[in-house]
Amino acid sequence: MRRKHAWSAMLAVVLVTGALHAAPAQAASQLVVDLGSSTGALRYGATGFLYGLGDEGIPNETMLAALKPQVTAQKAPDGLQHPNGDALKVAPMFKRAGGREIQIYMQDVYKQWPYENLGINDYLAKVDTMVRKVVADPYRTSYVYVPFNEPDQIWYGGNLNGFLNDYRTVYRRIRSLDPGARIAGPNFASYRSADLRTFMQFARDNAVLPDVTTWHELGDDFFTGWHTHYADYRAIESALGISPRPITINEYGRFSGDLGVPGNLVQFVAKFENSKVDGCLAYWTTAGGLNDLVTRNNQATGGWWLYKWYGELTGNTVAVTPPSPGGSLQGLAALDQGKKQARVIFGGNNPASGTYDTNLVIKGIPGALGTTVHAAVWGVDDTGLNPSPGPYKVTEADFTPSGGQITIPLTGLKGSSAYHVIVTPDKDPTAGSRYEAEYAAAPGAITYGPVSSADGGATFVVTAPSDGYYNVDLRYSASAARTARLRLNGSDLTDVTLPATLPATLPAAASWSTVTTKVFLAAGINRLEVNAAGANVDYLDVSATTGTITAYEAESSANTLGGAARVAANSAASGGKYVGYVGAGAANTLRFNNVTVASAGRYRLVVTYANGELGEGASNYNSNIVDRYADISVNGGAAQRHYFRNTLGWSNYRTTVVDVTLAAGANTITFGNSSAGYAPDIDRIQIAKPVG
Structure with missing residues (x-):
């Protein structure tokens, strides 16, 4: 179930810092976190997407990997429903980013919505073709077949028996071609207790039980009724003697008001994680943007930060008691004993308007966190489809637990915002532009405080407001000269020498020093990984600086246009001109000549382009954007x-960054597309060293 979307303008970027409020005389609500009551291993199940991935690199892989993705639901192989989102084509990127499972919406092989009903034999022929493609795919064990989508509304409305018989037929056909297949169902458009019971009983009696049970949560009833739905389904399994199935709510979020809104999305995240089920954000807008978590391909909306916080939880989840099970304020929390760290995510004010007050009560605080604990409260606001400036500090203070409990009084919280609390042993306040090592993602089980190579290094997620150079200040300590390897977005960047900070006979943590590296960062989210062998890393500071960036205009007479490629005018382009009609044949190319660099090596190629193409597919919902590519x-x-995210208009020029290897002196860089499709309109390119 999806809809079209109207695009909004850029919001002003504002960084807000608050202070700890005095305890209100009578708190409006109370959210209780019990660190002493473990509820099991983290599942991260809510981090899933329906058509969240468009093509290779759409969205930018960094945007995906930072969220610890679990499940994505995508189009049938070579399906006609939308121009992009093919499950087999996005699988390599999804798996590289750590994704677990790819569900295939098999009926999306059809072009129309609702799906044209050409009879079960027509569908079975298509099933045969799709399954053979999956079986031949290297990621075949990661796929889950979803043979029917919302059958209670499409093809089988009012005809449950017809659906059951066809489900059995298709299930058996899939298994005959792929004996190890995992199959999901029934995929109803909403929670339908009686029909679900009938379906599960039929599936049991006919040996066609789904490996994953799926339905959609797209209505207001989710907020007050989720736990009823979940408990009822588990009771159905128990009554029928069926072993518990994994559950995936492969479309969640209402038609409007939820996607991208942190304060509403936190309700889904909290409830799905607490129930240990998977979920995929609903596809109401455009493919390839992680369902409104990503804008302009590599920039975060407010909602993205909520899922980033979620992915950074480590250890085990713990009990969270909201003011009421079906109320607006919800949360989840985790305790990592090894890291000496607890994290809480909360929010919600449905409808997401106005402000509210709450007392955050954290009890069961383990003695390992010390006699004084430090709590930092961060917020992130709703920015719609505009880039978010990132989280802001709401308050930060030290607390002395009494009976293992502290209370953090908070007032004036925004209903549309989400909040993140990090509790550690006592520490210094966090600077506004600082990325603390103990807050960063680390593959090992680090103890509280600085990170060393023994912890497996640390990955800092930083946001850059624009393409360009930034000073990365690394604060460290080392008893002898060491080397730190910096990696950017999954690739080696440079090695940095760390001089000794004090004699080897003294503890390294007693003295600190800072080294600065000038790094080219792309606008939006970047992952900076620090591996410092034999040294301790305290934090990174990131600040904008200047550096040499050389620009080359596409329309320059120094370039070579091949075939139909030609210069055209657009006042929104740099210099008022661009080059279009590149591609749709091997002869139609744009070649930049005399791209000159002083030394051979890897460079950042920043391409400014426009792409407003809409393609074919179902015509009554979604904007069927096309992500053009260039070779x-x-x-x-x-x-x-390289695929270029659709810019939603031919006068909307955006940038994307590609790594290229150049020779010393003059180089040529050629853009083409030998297929029937065009490359995007090219405005200009810029060349910059990765390290200034």
């Missing part, structure tokens, strides 16, 4: 294919 060749060598 980019340096000095006539092998081309690399």
Whole structure:
């Protein structure tokens, strides 16, 4: 179930800092976190997407990997429902980013919505073709077949028996071609208790039980009724003698008001994690943007930060008691004993308007956190589809637990915002632009405080307001000269020398020093990984600086246009001109000549482009955007294919960054697309060293 979307304008970027409020005389609500009551291992199940991935690199892989993704639901192989989102084509990126499971919406092989009903034999022929493609795919064990989508509304409305018989037929056909197949169902459009009971009983009696049970939560009733739905389904399994199935709510979020809104989305995240089920954000807008968590392909909306916080929870989840099970204020929390750290995520004011007050009560605080604990409260606001400036500090203070309990009084919280609390042993206040090592993601079980190579390094997620150079200040300590390896967005960047901070006979943590590296960052989210062998890392500071960036205009007479490629005017382009009609045939190319660098090596190629193409597919919902691609060749060598996120208009120019290897002196960079499709309109390119 999806809809079209109207695009909004850029919001002003504002960073807000608050202070700890005095305890209100009578708190409006109370959210209780019990660190002493473990509820099991983290599942991260709510981090799923329906058509959240469009093509390779759409969205930027960094945007996906930072969220610890679990499940994505995508189009049938070579399906006609939408121009992008093919399950098999996005699988390599999803798996590289750590994704667990890819559900295939098999009926999306059809072009229309509702799906054209050409009879079960027509569908079975298509099933045969799809399954054979999946069986031949290297990621076949990661796929889950979803043979029917919302059958209670499409093809089988009012005809449950017809659906049951066809489900059995298709299930058996899939298994005959792929004996190890995992199959999901029934995929009703909403929770339908009686029909679900009938379905499960039929599936049991006919040996066609789904490996994953699926339905959708798209209505207001989710907020007050989720636990009733979940408990009822588990009771159905128990009554029928069926072993508990994994559950995936593969479409969640209402038609409007939920996607991208942190204060509403936190309700889904909290409830799905507490129930240990998976969920996929509903597809109401455009493909390839993680369902409104990502804008402009590599920039975060407010909602993205909520899921980033969720992915950074470690240890085990603990009991959280909201003011009421079906109320607006909800939360989840986790305790990592090894890291000496607890985290709480909360929010919600449905409808998401106005402000509210609450007392956050944290009890069961383990003695390992010390006699004084430090609590930092962060917030993130709703920015719609505009880039978010990122989290802001609401308050930060030290607390002395009494009976293992502290109370953090908070007032004036925003209903549309989400909040993140990090509780650690006593520490210094956090600077506004600082990325603390103990808050960063680390593969090992780090103890509280600085991170060393023994902890497996640390990955800092930083946001850059624009493409350009930034000073990365690394604060560290080391008893002898060491080397730190910096990695950016999954690739090696540079090695940094760390001089000794004090004699080897003294403890390294007693003295600190800072080294600065100038790094080119792309606008939006970047992952900076620090591996410092034999050294301790305290924090990173990131600040904008200047550096050499060389620009080349596409319309320059120094370039070579091949075939139909030509210069055209657009006042929104740099210099008022761009080059279009690149592609749709091998001869139609744009070649930048004399791209000159002083030394050979890897460079950042920043491409400014526009792409407003809409493609075919179902015509009564969604904007069927096309992510055009270009094959980019340096000095006539092998081309690399790069997809360009749709800019939602031909006068909306955006940038994307591609790594290229250049020779010393003059180089050529050629854009083409030998398929029937075009490359995007090219405005200009810029060349910059990765490290200034």
